[in-house]
Amino acid sequence: MIGEPEIDGDWRTATGSEGAAEGLPGAGEQERERVRGTRGPWLWALGGVVLSSAVWAGTLAVQERFADAPRIDYRHTETLCRDAPLKMLGQVADGSFEDYENGRGTSPAQDWASCRFGIDYEKASVSYGAHLLVELHKKTDPGPEFATGPGVSAYLRMDPGERRQVPGLGDRAVLDRSYGADGDRLTVLDGGAVFTLTVEWYRGEGEGLEVDVDAIEAAMVEDMRSLMASLRR
Template sequence: MIGEPEIDGDWDTARGAEGAAEALPGERERAPGARTPWWWALGGVVAASAVWAGALAVQDRFPDVPRLDHRHSSDVCKEFELKTVGQAVGREFEGRQSGEGVFLAQDWSYCTVITPYQEGAVMYGAQLLVELHKKDDPAAEFATGPGTDPATRLDMGQRREVPGLGDRAVLDRYHANDGSRLMVLDGGAVFTLTVQRFRISGADGANAADGDRSGGVDEDAMEAAMIEDMRALMAKLER
């Protein structure tokens, strides 16, 4: 009969690929009729090749994708405690407001806080901005450009590097000496923390710069506190 050689194993040339499949190690221990179709292996190779090709295509499209060692937080105020800065100024921060944005090239989130109002006392406000660059490396433009608000115009002559924090970190003071900005670059992540002193004055509650810029707080101590709180935040956001 035509089918007998294939069933009995006497017609090896007629078996083609199935005969080759039987020669694989362990194949002879399979129960009769339970052989796995040979094309599963070909399908696996094709699938793996497709995944690899897709990965290469992404690398070709975005060859300079920076590393991201930190995660995005939809409410970074929950991660941002400012404990050390609060100790430096002798008051806790409150009035937390946050926002976020998630886009193809960049995710960002921010948090703003302020110390409670005390009549005649200097108040402190802080803002944190976390940017995760997913497409372009932010290193080339890191910490460039002055602030747009005259009250927060930076004094670049006082810039100093902060060692041991991210890939690069810099501290700048405002020209008006009423605040500081700490910026940290770590791979594709950019962290910006600003702390400013001010006093609320006038019947309309408008902000006015305080004549006593220091507010009784040593600027070096304040900036050291900013560094410690930034370090704690970055550790929390690590992947």
């Protein structure tokens, strides 16, 4: 970068040369125009230095502002229930999950969307409920606190000894089983996005009502994979 002493020194030299040319006896018009013309390039050079400095300072400010912002590869959705039909879970549960509550919100720090699903209770059968939450953290990295909270269900207590890692899903994914084996929770972290799917089941009256927990968990993973693909931008 050109320093100020060089600019100031050359500027004074150019000005003095013009005055000397004007005062010389017999100095021609062509010579005077040549000396005057030295001002133009220095003015442009000085303006370029100032402009470049301003642009560089602005670039650094923007980079510093967003340096710690987590990566978000997913769009915010206002129709989460429609984007996540839970088809695989419906097949395992031998029914169709119907959505009955959809929520969403936006803020400078986080966008979120949620949906609740259910299969109507029938006597002598197993009924299911599900809750899906998508959070897009725009300012703070959710990684350090990933999957440390109680989740979205007030009725389930997750068993730390039953936690399993799920490979090939986001940056990190964990599957938790609850005490009593009446619910599962799948949580996925991918950059600044956190996806949480909770499934609960309730046995009706009657004997022989069993739940294939392994099949439920496999369906949760596949439905989550489909949702993430549909929201990826």
